[in-house]
Amino acid sequence: MSPYLAAISIYPIKSLDGIDVNQATILESGALQHDREFALFDEQGHPFGEVKSQKSKVKSHFVNGKRNAKVHLLRSAFDANFKTLSLHIQGTDQKAIFHVDNERSLLETWLSDYFGFAVKFVQNTITGFPDDTNAKGPTVISTGTLEEVASWFPEVSVDEMRLRxxxxxxxxxxxxxxxxxxxxxxxxxVQFQVGEVLFEGINPCQRCIVPARDSQTGKLTTNFQKIFVAKRKESLPPWTTSTRFNHFFRLSVNTNIPVSQAGKILNQGDEVRILGISEND
Known part of the structure; x- marks a missing residue:
């Protein structure tokens, strides 16, 4: 069987729940439309992540699973057509729906009450809020990889590994x-093509603490990173450029998409083809 696009997932609010879609439009930045379009920030709510304000000398951080395990208990559903965000605190009857434009202050108050500190809800429709600002395109993984990595942890299903x-x-x-x-x-x-869309593969994605935690409860899987690193090292295939691994807690691939691809659409089922290697400008 030839490589094909088996699934597309977008994460409208960075660190919160994802949405499976059948197609996705490429933005001029190379990001997928609506992916990580919104993010939660503490303190200043600066739109570029961890930044220290010259006036206040206070750093602003993403509110995410890396820093706050309460993120794992917050279920979310975003409707891009109606611009509504539904939130539910898992294990409770606390639910709320907000219009992300018209009820932004109410949404921020609700989030602030939940986390216990002031939270800003920030939007970026141009690039979104990627983890790797030098590789703003979609992250790529294979079904086979998810199945293999899940097999290293008896208590973790393939679907759960996908969520992590x-x-x-x-x-x-x-x-x-x-x-x-x-x-x-x-x-x-590496240039590769998915359907009509040209991609540039940049580097293996460095993982954080989040994959070590249950996606729904935040509970830490015992020795996750230790087991992962040992298995990843011994499972490294011959086609891997091993020099890109300063450590082996890396999985999936960060990409860029050239601006010439803006407006093109990825479709589930698209053929995937590797074209060759190019030099960075």
Missing amino acids: MRANIEIGGVPPFWEDQLFTETGRF
């Missing part, structure tokens, strides 16, 4: 770690 890894694009019809072919030496990138 939070990749945008899932490739089917390929062996585990096939996506390691989509990056190469530093200073170069």
